[in-house]
Amino acid sequence: MKVARKPFTVDAFNKNADVDLPEITRHLAQSADKVDRQARFPSDNFAYLHRLGLLSLTIPASLGGQAADLNTVRQVISAVAKGEASTALILLMHYLQHQQLHHSSKWPHRLSARVAQDALQSGALINALRVEPALGSPSRGGLPTTTAYRTTKGWRLSGEKIYSTGSHGLTWMNVWARSDDKTPSVGFWLVPAHAPGVEIIDEWDHLGMRASSSHRVIFHDVELPLDHAVDSAPQAIANKKAAESEAVKWMHVLLGSLYDGVAQAANDWFKRWLLTRTPSNLGAPLASLERFQEITGRIDTLLLSNKVLLDAAANNDVPHHQLAQIKQITTSQSIRAVEHIVKAAGNPALSGSHPLQRHYRDVLCGRIHTPQDDTVFKAAGQAALNVTGATS
Numbered sequence: 001m002k003v004a005r006k007p008f009t010v011d012a013f014n015k016n017a018d019v020d021l022p023e024i025t026r027h028l029a030q031s032a033d034k035v036d037r038q039a040r041f042p043s044d045n046f047a048y049l050h051r052l053g054l055l056s057l058t059i060p061a062s063l064g065g066q067a068a069d070l071n072t073v074r075q076v077i078s079a080v081a082k083g084e085a086s087t088a089l090i091l092l093m094h095y096l097q098h099q100q101l102h103h104s105s106k107w108p109h110r111l112s113a114r115v116a117q118d119a120l121q122s123g124a125l126i127n128a129l130r131v132e133p134a135l136g137s138p139s140r141g142g143l144p145t146t147t148a149y150r151t152t153k154g155w156r157l158s159g160e161k162i163y164s165t166g167s168h169g170l171t172w173m174n175v176w177a178r179s180d181d182k183t184p185s186v187g188f189w190l191v192p193a194h195a196p197g198v199e200i201i202d203e204w205d206h207l208g209m210r211a212s213s214s215h216r217v218i219f220h221d222v223e224l225p226l227d228h229a230v231d232s233a234p235q236a237i238a239n240k241k242a243a244e245s246e247a248v249k250w251m252h253v254l255l256g257s258l259y260d261g262v263a264q265a266a267n268d269w270f271k272r273w274l275l276t277r278t279p280s281n282l283g284a285p286l287a288s289l290e291r292f293q294e295i296t297g298r299i300d301t302l303l304l305s306n307k308v309l310l311d312a313a314a315n316n317d318v319p320h321h322q323l324a325q326i327k328q329i330t331t332s333q334s335i336r337a338v339e340h341i342v343k344a345a346g347n348p349a350l351s352g353s354h355p356l357q358r359h360y361r362d363v364l365c366g367r368i369h370t371p372q373d374d375t376v377f378k379a380a381g382q383a384a385l386n387v388t389g390a391t392s
Contacts, residue, residue, distance in 0.1 A: 008053035021079035028083025041169040041213040045087040050123030058098040063116040074257040081261030085362040086211035090166040093127040100247040124171035129161040146177040154226040160218040187232025197222040208361035256330030259366035263334035266359040302333040331366030
């Protein structure tokens with residue numbers, strides 16, 4: 001079977017994207033049903049992506065990576081999502097971490113270089129672990145209960161995280177925590193995923209993104225060197241830094257691209273079905289019927305809107321304060337597109353053996369990523385009204 005060029009380079013990608021990206025999608029789609037049913041970390045998929053050199057996409061060229069821009073990265077995420085959505089989500093988080101850590105002045109160079117070399121040489125993955133059982137999403141404020149205690153040798157980390165995407169496949173966990181200082185610092189402590197005291201509890205049993213391995217992780221007095229406090233600051237500074245980060249734009253654009261990719265996969269199936277399904281009482285393909293032509297046009301319009309918005313955001317044509325709206329609009333339109341398809345396809349679409357039910361379950365997960373709709377709309381309303389809050 002033909003595969004994308006190896007090793008991956010941005011120059012080669014720019015010349016061969018029309019061939020390479022569909023091949024990546026086809027390869028991953030072949031095992032997507034099996035991956036979904038097994039609901040385990042998709043290790044074979046990441047071995048494949050590593051062979052193609054795609055795990056180095058957001059690593060700086062100075063460290064041997066590709067230093068790809070957002071437009072390139074979002075095309076890769078979309079192609080992977082069209083093939084297998086959970087793989088795309090884990091890959092997206094890995095890309096975000098490398099994009100952010102290599103632009104941070106606080107990360108010790110020896111650690112950022114080590115994380116990069118691990119990815120290049122062995123396909124090592126990294127993700128941030130932020131959400132906690134008691135606090136919920138940190139985007140809504142509050143301090144983490146996961147705590148790094150100072151020791152004579154460095155730190156001792158204790159706490160737990162939920163929705164830890166990629167858990168079993170990670171080499172590095174970038175853990176959001178607080179220090180035990182009187183005025184605590186808040187930020188990230190870099191934890192080797194296989195360090196003594198790291199425990200993964202297999203509790204992820206979601207309807208969608210079933211292979212994302214988003215399990216609970218518990219840290220039982222994990223010993224860390226002093227410089228593994230890689231990016232921490234007093235809380236007010238940490239919150240302001242997070243809100244202004246370039247990574248925010250990347251996150252919104254890539255999440256929108258992922259769920260748009262899922263909707264594109266559903267739409268590709270739908271169009272093939274309309275062009276080939278010929279009921280005996282009709283004597284012509286379903287595509288000949290005005291009803292299905294209208295539905296197809298609705299879907300195409302939603303996906304066209306996604307493309308225009310995501311292109312604009314990736315090209316810096318959207319103000320920073322409106323980026324969350326781009327994520328909300330594109331994920332919502334992706335859900336609507338798949339809903340149109342499922343409704344039009346009828347009963348077979350909800351069969352457990354049908355790819356549409358998997359696409360539908362996966363695309364619905366677009367609603368749960370930070371920021372959620374209520375937060376997006378409140379911020380958009382405040383910006384539109386030029387107010388900073390509400391009175392009761």
